[in-house]
Amino acid sequence: MNRDDVTWSGYWPAAPTPFTADLELDEAALAAMLQMYAGQGVHGVLLNGSTGEWFAQSPAERRRVTEVGVEAVAGRYPVVIGVSAFTAAEAAELARHAAAAGADGVLATVPPYAHPSPAETLAFYREVSEATDLPFMVYNWPRGVAVDLAQTPGLMSQLADLPQVAAIKDSTGDWNAMVATIEAVAERVRVFGSLSHRRGLALMTGGLGGDGAIDGGGIGAPYAVPFFEAAQAGDLKTARTWVERYQKLSAGMIAPDYSGRFASPISQLKAAMNLLGQPGGGAVRPPLLPVTDPELLQQITAVLTEAGFTPLAQEA
Template sequence: MERNDVPWRGYWPAAPTPYTADGRLDQDGLAEMISMYVDQGVHGVLINGTTGEWFSQTRTERRTVAEIAVATVAGRIPVVIGCTSYTPAETIDLAEEVKAIGADGALTTPPPYAHPSQAEIYAFYETVTTAVEIPWMAYNWPRGTAVDISVETASRLADLPNVVAIKDSTGDELKCMATVEAVADRVRAFGRFIHPRGMAFMLGVGGDGNIDGGGLGAPFAVPYYDAVFAGDLDAARGFGKQYEQLVSLLVNADYSSKFASPTSQLKAAMNILGQPGGEVRPPLLPMAEENRADLAHALGRAGLPPHQPTHKE
C-alpha cells in the first residue's frame, strides 16, 4: 500500500468522545457528533486519537466507540481509529479489532511514556504495521509521547508496506515541512497547512490536509480545502484567515490551549456552541467556570457565536 491507495486528504476533526456528567460513555451523543461532522462536509474523521481520551477508556469502550463511529459514518467519509497503546501486542490487538469493525485505517503514536529511541520507534511501527494489513497512519505527537519522530525515521516509516499516512503534530513548522518534503511522494501527509505559507508549501512541495483537535474550525477549514482542491486560491486565502484567527484566539504555539487543558477547552467550546461534545473524564477536569465568558468571547470574535437556546430546548 502507498499514498494513492487511500483518498485521505482535506480537513479531518480528531473527534472527542462525549461522556456524561457522571462519567458514562454517551453513545447517543457520540453518534450525534459524528453525524454533525459529516453534515459539516469534513473530508474524514479520526476517532480515539489524543482528543478522543482513549487513555481513560476501558478496552470494551474503545471497541464501542469504534463501532459507533463506523456505523454512523456508513462509508460516507474515511474513518481512521486510534490504536495507540503502551505495547506492540495491545496495539496489534486493537488494530485487528478496528479492521474487523470496518474502519478505513488505524493510527498509532510511538508508545507513550516509554521514551523509545529512533531505532525502537521504527521497530515498533515495523512490528505493528506488518502484523495487521490495514492502512496505517503514523502519528508524531511529541507533546503527548515525549519523543519526536525524526525526519529520517519518518522517511523510513514511509517505506513500510502498510503505512500510507503520517500525521505530524510537532508544533515545529520547519520540522513539519522537512518531514512532509521527505515523505509526501510515498504517503499522505497531514500537518498545519491552513495559512499562506502552508498553502504555498502544499501546492509546491506536498501535503494533504489537517487533522484538527475537535473540528471547531470546520466552518472555515472545510471550504478552505474545497477551494484549494478547486484551484480557487483567493477564496482559500479568505477562509484561511478566518481559521487562523480562530486558532490564534484558542491555541498556543506548543498546542496547549488558552483557557484550560486542550480537550477540556474543546468540550467547553462545543457546549457553548450547542454541539454534542459532552464532558471530559478524569484525569481531566472541566474548564473552570470563570473562564467560560472569556472563551465565549473568543469564539464570537472568531466568527462562532454562542448557541442561543430556543424556548423548546
C-alpha cells in the first residue's frame, strides 16, 4: 500500500470525544459534531486520537465511539480511528473492530510509557498495521509518548515501507525533522504535519511535498479548510489570506511544543467549543480538569474574538 491507495489530504480535525456533565459518553453530541464538520467541509476526521481522550475511555466506549462516528459520517469524508494502546495486541483488536465497523483507516502511536527502541517500534507497527487490510497511519507524537520517531535517522522511511502504511501524522515539535520526514517519504506515503502556515504553504506548493494537517478539535476549520483547498489549487494569494487567519487562532491557543496556552490542550479546546456553542465540547474526564476560572475563560474568549469568532456571552 502507498499514497496512491488513499485520497487523504487537506484539513482533518482530531475530534474530541463529547462527555455529558456526569461524564458519560454523549453519543448525540458526537453525531452532531461530525455533522458540523461535514458542513464545514473538512477533508477527513480522526476519532479516538489524543484529542479524543482515548486514555480515559474503556475499550467498550472506544468501540462505541467508532460505531457512532462511522454511522454519523456516512461516507461523506474519511474516518480514521485511533487505536493507540499499551500493547500491540490491544491496538490490533481495536483495529479489527474499526475495520468491521466500516472505518476508512486506523492510526496509532507507539505505546505510551514504554519508550520502545527503533527495532521495537518497527515490530509494534508491523503487528498492528497488518492486523487488518485497512490503510494505516503512523502517528509520531513525542509530547504524548516521550519518543520522537523523527529523531532516529531512517526510521520514518522504514515505517513508510511497511505494507499497510499509507500515511504518517508527524507531530514532532522539530520543524526541520518534519521537513526531513517529508523529503524522505512523501513520494511513498501521505504526510500530515505542521503545514498550516506560510512555511507549510511553501513546502506544499514548492514541490517538496506534504498533504495536510490534523489538529485538535477543528475550531480552526473555517480557515484551515479553504487554506488547504486554495493551496491545492495553486491559489497562493487566497491561501495566504486564510492561513494568516488560522495562525492568529492557533498561535493564540497552542504553544510551539503543542502545549496549551491556558490549560491542558484538550481542556482549553473543549472550553473554546463550549464558548462557541459547538457540539462536541462538554466535559473532560479525569485526569484532566475543566477550565472554570473566569479569568482563563475570558482570555480564551479574547483569542476567539481576535480570530474573528463570536463567543457566547459568559454568565456573570
